[in-house]
Amino acid sequence: MEFSADQLDALREIVNIAMGRAGDRLARLLGCFIELPVPIVRFVDAPDVREAIRSMVRIDGDVTAVRQAFSSVAPGECIVIYGDASVHELGDLVASDATEAGAPxxxxxxxxxxxxxxxxxxxIGEQLGQELSYSAPSIIVANARIDEVLDPANVPWRTALLLEVNFRIEGRTFLAHILMFWPESAVSRVRESLDGFLADLG
Amino acid sequence: MTAPVDAAALAQLIVERVAVGVFTVDERCTLVQFNRFMEQHSGVAASAVLGRNLFECFPELPRRWLEQKIRGVFVLQNFAFSSWRQRPYLFAFAHNRPVTGSVDRMQQDVTFVPVKGPDGAVIAVCVTITDATDACLSERASEQASAKLREALAEVEKLSVRDGLTGILNRRALDIRMRDEFARFRRYGSPLSLAMLDVDHFKRVNDTHGHLGGDEVLRRVSALVAAEIRDVDILGRYGGEELAMVLPAVDARGAAVVSERVRRVIEATPIAFMDATITVTVSIGVTEARPATTDVNGLIAEADEALYACKRGGRNRVHAFGADPN
Structure with missing residues (x-):
C-alpha cells in the first residue's frame, strides 16, 4: 500500500499545483481571495478514520457534511465538512437564484x-491528464457531531489514501474542510498514474 | 451473416432509446439534441425544437435558475447537478405510476454534463433527466412510518408515566418520584412533605351517578388539585380515589396550608356530570419527613394515619400527623 518516496513527492507536487490552480479559479469565480493551505496527504486505516477526521477538522460544534464521488481511472470520494458558522455565511457566496434572497x-x-x-x-485529474466524471453531491449528516460523519464499521475499505485541504475565504469566517478519499482498491491506480506523471517528467 | 455493428449508430440508438431524458444545448441555449424520452414525455417532437431556443420551446421552465446552471457549466467547465430533494422537477412530466403514485409529477434528478470540443473548451451542455419518483415515494413512505413510530413511542412513554383517567402521574411513576425525593431529603436534609388526599364518600358517588360519574369526579378533583400546587410539586394517583401530593422543600405547616386551600376549592366547586351537579369533599392527611423517618413507606404510613384521623373526625378536613385532632 505504501508509496515510494518519489511517488509521494510526485503526489504532493501534483496536489500543490492542482490546489493552486483551483484556488485561482475559485477566486475568479467568487471574486475574493482564496486561501488553500498546503494539503496533507496520508494513509488512514478504517478504525482510525474518526480520529483522523477529528484531528484534521477540529470543530467542536455541529457540522454538516456533504459527499460527492469522482472517478476517472481511480474512483474516490470527497467529503466536505462545514462548521455551523460557515453554513450561515453561505447565502451570499453562490447566487443560485439571483432574485430570491436566501436560496434554500x-x-x-x-x-x-x-x-x-x-x-x-x-x-488533480488535470495534472494527471485525466478527465473526471462526478456523481451528484448529497448530504451525509446535517447539524451533527463530527464523529457521526463516518462510521468505521460501515465503510467498504480497510485502508484509504486521504488528502485534506482547507478552503478559506480571506476576510470571512467561511471554512470548508475538503477530505478526498481513495479506497485501497483505487490506490494502485493512483500509483500507476503517479508513475505515468513521473515518467512524463523525466 | 450479420453486418458489423456501427459504433456511432449504436451510440445514437442508445441515447434515443434509453429511459433517461437527454437533451443538449449550446451556449445560447439552442437545442441541438432532444431524445425520444423527452419527446414522449413533453409531447413535443424533436423536429419541432431542434435549432430553437430552449426557453422559447418550453416557457414553463424556471428560466433564471436553469440559465444560471447551464452557464455555470460553460464557465467552470464542470458537472452540475440538481436533485429531486432540492427541486422536485425541472420538466413537468407525468410519472409512470398513474394509479399508485402519490406525487403529482415525475420527481427528477438532473445532471448537467460539459461537452468538450477538440480544443478542450466546453461547446455544449448535455442535460440528463432521470426519473426519481420511486426513490421519492419510497423515502416518503419511510419517513411517514418513522413519524408514526415516533408518535407511538411518545404515546407509550406518556402511558407508562401518566394515569389514563386523570392525566396525573400513575402509581408507578409516583413511587419512583417519591423515592427520589426522599433520597434527596436523606442526602441534603431539605424539607419534604407528603399529603395523601382521599375523596369522601366516593362509593356513594359511584352508587348515585355510576362509575362514569365517579370517573368525572376523579378527573375534576385531580385538575383542581393540580391547579393549586407548584410546578415542582408532584401529584399522582396513589389508588382508586386516593391522590398523593409530594411537596419538596415544604414543611408540615406549609403542606397544611396548601392542603387546606385544596380542600376548600374542592368543597366549593360543583362538578357537572350529565344533568346533575356533584359536590364532593376531600380528606387530606399531611406529614413531614424527619430524621427519624426510616423510608418512604414510613412517610406514607404517617400520612395515611393522618388521613384516617380525618375520616374519624368527620371528613372534609386536613389533619397533620402527630397533631391534636381538632
Whole structure:
C-alpha cells in the first residue's frame, strides 16, 4: 500500500499545483481571495478514520457534511465538512437564484460542494491528464457531531489514501474542510498514474 | 451473416432509446439534441425544437435558475447537478405510476454534463433527466412510518408515566418520584412533605351517578388539585380515589396550608356530570419527613394515619400527623 518516496513527492507536487490552480479559479469565480493551505496527504486505516477526521477538522460544534464521488481511472470520494458558522455565511457566496434572497440552504451547500470538489479533484485529474466524471453531491449528516460523519464499521475499505485541504475565504469566517478519499482498491491506480506523471517528467 | 455493428449508430440508438431524458444545448441555449424520452414525455417532437431556443420551446421552465446552471457549466467547465430533494422537477412530466403514485409529477434528478470540443473548451451542455419518483415515494413512505413510530413511542412513554383517567402521574411513576425525593431529603436534609388526599364518600358517588360519574369526579378533583400546587410539586394517583401530593422543600405547616386551600376549592366547586351537579369533599392527611423517618413507606404510613384521623373526625378536613385532632 505504501508509496515510494518519489511517488509521494510526485503526489504532493501534483496536489500543490492542482490546489493552486483551483484556488485561482475559485477566486475568479467568487471574486475574493482564496486561501488553500498546503494539503496533507496520508494513509488512514478504517478504525482510525474518526480520529483522523477529528484531528484534521477540529470543530467542536455541529457540522454538516456533504459527499460527492469522482472517478476517472481511480474512483474516490470527497467529503466536505462545514462548521455551523460557515453554513450561515453561505447565502451570499453562490447566487443560485439571483432574485430570491436566501436560496434554500441545502441547495447552496450542494452547489458549493460541487464547486470545491470539481476544482480540487478536477485539478488533480488535470495534472494527471485525466478527465473526471462526478456523481451528484448529497448530504451525509446535517447539524451533527463530527464523529457521526463516518462510521468505521460501515465503510467498504480497510485502508484509504486521504488528502485534506482547507478552503478559506480571506476576510470571512467561511471554512470548508475538503477530505478526498481513495479506497485501497483505487490506490494502485493512483500509483500507476503517479508513475505515468513521473515518467512524463523525466 | 450479420453486418458489423456501427459504433456511432449504436451510440445514437442508445441515447434515443434509453429511459433517461437527454437533451443538449449550446451556449445560447439552442437545442441541438432532444431524445425520444423527452419527446414522449413533453409531447413535443424533436423536429419541432431542434435549432430553437430552449426557453422559447418550453416557457414553463424556471428560466433564471436553469440559465444560471447551464452557464455555470460553460464557465467552470464542470458537472452540475440538481436533485429531486432540492427541486422536485425541472420538466413537468407525468410519472409512470398513474394509479399508485402519490406525487403529482415525475420527481427528477438532473445532471448537467460539459461537452468538450477538440480544443478542450466546453461547446455544449448535455442535460440528463432521470426519473426519481420511486426513490421519492419510497423515502416518503419511510419517513411517514418513522413519524408514526415516533408518535407511538411518545404515546407509550406518556402511558407508562401518566394515569389514563386523570392525566396525573400513575402509581408507578409516583413511587419512583417519591423515592427520589426522599433520597434527596436523606442526602441534603431539605424539607419534604407528603399529603395523601382521599375523596369522601366516593362509593356513594359511584352508587348515585355510576362509575362514569365517579370517573368525572376523579378527573375534576385531580385538575383542581393540580391547579393549586407548584410546578415542582408532584401529584399522582396513589389508588382508586386516593391522590398523593409530594411537596419538596415544604414543611408540615406549609403542606397544611396548601392542603387546606385544596380542600376548600374542592368543597366549593360543583362538578357537572350529565344533568346533575356533584359536590364532593376531600380528606387530606399531611406529614413531614424527619430524621427519624426510616423510608418512604414510613412517610406514607404517617400520612395515611393522618388521613384516617380525618375520616374519624368527620371528613372534609386536613389533619397533620402527630397533631391534636381538632
Amino acid at each position: 440552504r441545502n441547495e447552496v451547500l450542494l452547489e458549493i460542494t460541487n464547486l470545491l470538489v470539481g476544482a480540487c479533484a478536477g485539478g
